[in-house]
Amino acid sequence: MGANVILKGRMGELGLTQDELARQMNVALEELGGRPGDVSARTVRNLLNGSTRRPIGRTCAALEAVFGCPVSALGFDPPRTAAQAEDPVHRRTFLVAATGTAVAAATPPRRSRLGQSDASRLHGEYAELLRDDARVGGERRIENKAVELAVRIQSSLAGGGASDRVRRQMYRLASDATCLAAFAAIDARAPQRARTHLDKALPLAGLARDGEAVYRVWDHLMLTSSQRENHAEAAAGAEVMKRSPVARRDPLYASLGHMRHANALARLDQRTEALRAMNLAEKAFGRARGEQPPDWISFYSPSEFDALSSYFWTALGDHTRAEFCLHRTLSAIPGDMVRNRALYTAHLSLAQARQGEVELAAATGRRVYEMLLPASGSLRTTKTLAVTRQVIEATGTKAPEAVSWIEESRRWT
Incomplete structure (x- = not known):
């Protein structure tokens, strides 16, 4: 045996x-x-x-x-x-x-065959939700609609009647939609709710037999660990990402895995290992192919690379270098990524505050509020602004611009 x-x-x-x-x-x-x-x-x-x-x-x-x-x-x-x-x-x-499921003994209903047109139509719904999420972020409406889409996809598959290729596409789409719901929860700083979604997304990715879908689930699992301040678990999740078959095949996926690993190690105060991981992330990103990546990882552009690098330098205490990276991000980020632009501007405000530039930080923080759409549920952004306010308050500044912003920001952070 x-x-x-x-x-x-x-x-x-x-x-x-x-x-x-x-x-x-x-x-x-x-x-x-x-x-x-x-x-x-x-x-x-x-x-x-x-x-x-x-x-x-x-x-x-x-x-x-x-x-x-x-x-x-x-x-x-x-x-x-x-x-x-x-x-x-x-x-x-x-x-x-x-x-243990009760099944009627009657003759099974006639099954309608699922085809490529069905997969394309449902993918269009998913792509629209992805665009909405990039605009507002963290909104419960998007999270719920993504869950509902995943349920509809699984329901359509329950009757069978699809080719292996279409069935795998549909399971991949159900996994992706569930991951989108998870990311909306992450943006709303609800990591436990996100984890529940991801528990459902991983089997769907397995049913799709799709390494990219599995990788995405692990990426989001790593983020939930990080949000819960369990950086050792986050580092372990990043290890899975960077050693996955898709990362060995595609340097863009390898780079994101190394970047996530670098950030987790930096928060564990493992400076030497973190710098080594960042170096690997840079090298892999430079080798990434020029072809159009899948929808979800298309966010990992040069502007996003700089943004994630800023988190890394912040964790190592180099706020000057973090600010430099964030300026590069904001000069290159696409205009339709409103949520991310607001988030990274909030981190820019925090980097300036940590360098003692309290009036500049206040002015930058005020711009963030002007960017956020009324429907936005991005608590990652407002939480960053709340930390910025705490840093400015701790300086004891009497500068009118800073004092005014401190009072103003209490209403929306």
Whole structure:
């Protein structure tokens, strides 16, 4: 009885630990059957070490949901009912046993076939939400609409009737929409809510068998860890990103992974390792191909590289260099990225305040409020301005411009 090297390899491709696979299997079972799963790390160990050669029932269903393939493709013996499972009636019986879901015994309804036009139409809805998020950010309306879109996509897939190519596209789109909901929650400084979305996004990315989708989930998981001040976990998440297959293949993804790692290490006061990671991020970014990247990572442009670099230098206490990076960002950022322009202007105000330029910082902070759209829910931005106010207040300044801004900012931070 040998170890299951195929399962171990697939887990490595998705960056899954034993505990993480158990968690994702439980999430998948709840999605399938409406009740929480009871998969433990011990269950996963038995799957890996060969103790379990033929997973059955809910364990089988969960593995197939997470990895998007039959258990036989994961190095296991196929279920003894596999021959029956091809028949629709027996397949429904199997799913009832596996998930506890009640299925009507009547003849299944006629299925409409999903095609490329359906995938394109739904992608158009997603792209519109992505543009709205870039404008306002952190708005609960966008978060809810992204969740609703992901649910509609999964519902359309539940009846089957799609080619493998279209089905994978749709699962990728459902994962991307769920990640968009998560990022809206991150922008609203609600990391636990974001984590809930991401728990659902990772199995969807697995069903899509798409390394870029998996990478995006890990990127957002890393951000939730950082927002919760768990920088060790953030660094571990960034390690998964930079070692992923897509990062080994594409220097743009490699660069973002190294950049996230550099920022996490800087916040852990590991200066030498952080500088090394930043150097790797710069080199990989310079090698990035000129072709159009996927929608979500298109944000990682030269202006964004400078913005994330400013966070890095801020964490190392070099506020002069952080300010330089932010000026470069704001001179190059696209005009439609209103949320990011306001966020980075707020960080510019903070960098100026930390250098003792209190009147300049106040004037910059006032510009931020003028940029923010009324619907904006970007608490990342207003939180940064609140920290700026604290820094200015701590100087004891009596400068009229600064004092005026301190009082004014209390109304909206």
